[in-house]
Amino acid sequence: MATIKEVAKLAGVSVATVSRVLNDSGYVGAESRKKVEQAIEELEFYPNEVARSLFQKKSKLIGLLLPDIANPFFPLLAKGAEDAVNQLGYSLILGNVQDDVEKEEEYLKIFEQNNIAGVLSAVQGSSKRLKNIPLVNLDRVESFEQYAVHTNDYQGGMLAAQAMADRDPKQVVIMVGPKEVPGSFERLAGSIQIFKERDIAYHLFQTTSFRLEDTDETVELFFKEHPNADSVVASNDVYALAIMREAVKRGINIPDELQIIGYDDMPFSRLTYPGLSTIAQPAYEIGYKGAQLLCNCIENKPVKTKRIQLPVELVLRESLREKVEHE
Amino acid sequence: MATIKEVAKLAGVSVATVSRVLNDSGYVGAESRKKVEQAIEELEFYPNEVARSLFQKKSKLIGLLLPDIANPFFPLLAKGAEDAVNQLGYSLILGNVQDDVEKEEEYLKIFEQNNIAGVLSAVQGSSKRLKNIPLVNLDRVESFEQYAVHTNDYQGGMLAAQAMADRDPKQVVIMVGPKEVPGSFERLAGSIQIFKERDIAYHLFQTTSFRLEDTDETVELFFKEHPNADSVVASNDVYALAIMREAVKRGINIPDELQIIGYDDMPFSRLTYPGLSTIAQPAYEIGYKGAQLLCNCIENKPVKTKRIQLPVELVLRESLREKVEHE
DNA sequence: TTCTATTGTGTAACCGATTACACAAACATA
């Protein structure tokens, strides 16, 4: 890789002039500019970001913290973030945290060591150690002063419950996501409100993690605790599908004997039959908008709102029964 | 963030001594070492990787090139890579290439600009521009001199075809993956060998991409071209599930009227019912082993084999009929 | 014409680490 010195030499100017051409800063004569551009072309020069980053104390790298990239919600989010970030001249350092606080801390340290320009975080407490590094929370909201892109979990919980309530549920079970996930509580509250309003009884089933490895166990437990469930509001699509599978396996007809609604609208939720009805979360958008917001912060551009709320949406497929009118 | 200078001052030594303590290099007196360690502790100092990287012309970052992170094969691979790399003190820069050659080139440039230590690539031609940067190909094999971790696609193709051939297929259709994906051809060859040996007729159906967005279109085309297919060897799980869904929707019984086998064993392939029979690719392992191999190259450690081949495995679920013996 | 403002360019310090080299002290060996 050629350096700025070599370019300067070939162009017959000083490194300062080359740098000015590169950054379009300060005054550069037409003559010099041309010579420098030619030299750059000839040497196929492109500046070393490490050197730049050292001086500026700020790199073109953005840290992306994910709870678990194997959870199908996050690749989509990552893709959105990557697209946005890439368009704006940044790149992502991937921090897969596996719901492990230590690993999260470790990554925040690594980020700092690399003069990261900002952090996109879909995990809990990332804000602590970072001093002057902008951070945007994705999906999960920490506190109200922080930047965040998220969805209305309360509304999502309501939508799911509403869809269920409209379909003559007999034995409702609401799966509640892990306590540490702030959204879980909101969703639950939304669902409960609807069921209370409609005067429909419900049971709760607490899941302890969103990790893909734990589904089998959880599903087994679910059927043990709620063998007569006829209407399930699941905490995400993975659990919904897992329950659906187990149900079909047991010869329970979906949706006649057991109807179910998921949460997220994972890409593969429409690949099953019966297709999973679910609350669609705009994972890609969350990543994309979050990255845009972060880049605006990084570059001190005016930011309209610190918090962007994206809508969720009911997606009806075959896992819910026909809607009962006049209720 | 404290610097090495501040540590030196607090400890009453020179920066060189601090550096020696940090890197356990050269001679350091017991007295000095203790003072430095105390200062480090007191200032919560950790070295700036950017400065280190500038001098060494080599960072602790590894580039990860993926064709499409939304394709569920790759998050798993990424997770494996991340786990390994992280254990060895490196971090990943995510390069999601979207099957776009330009974006790939762009990322390779970005990687160079960041003094990347090495590249893990699951995309085609990444080797061109890199001069002295080690690269390990994941899943896809380019040429025989290159480092790679991959599976035996030929064998995979055979396994899939064998499973099918053992189950009294009447109308076989083999879905062939995109031509650009080297493995596709191998798998096809493996499958064809089996069907030829068994004297079973088959049709081919060419898919043009592995991108998640294109499934609907492809499945529609598939049923138009092969309405009477009774045994499908799919090019991956996503297509297999998509076809299964469409079939069930059309009232075609799985597996009695149409049996199907996928490829990959995605996490959600076991969440459907009927569960998808498939050829399991060790995506996580590919990433993990690939990252280990790369790190060994980077650190000039002895490498036993340039190419690691991992086994694939037939996973039987409900999408295939019962095996017919005595054939 | 003279003075100031604008334009153009180079020199050198700087970012925060690593390390070659010089030098001194302590130790071992002859």
Added chain:
DNA sequence: TATGTTTGTGTAATCGGTTACACAATAGAA
């Protein structure tokens, strides 16, 4: 005791950029 080796430490150069500052040349204003 003289000499060589090992140990310990600091100074300064270096990595590849950016930019403050100095200075010169030119243009414009008075």
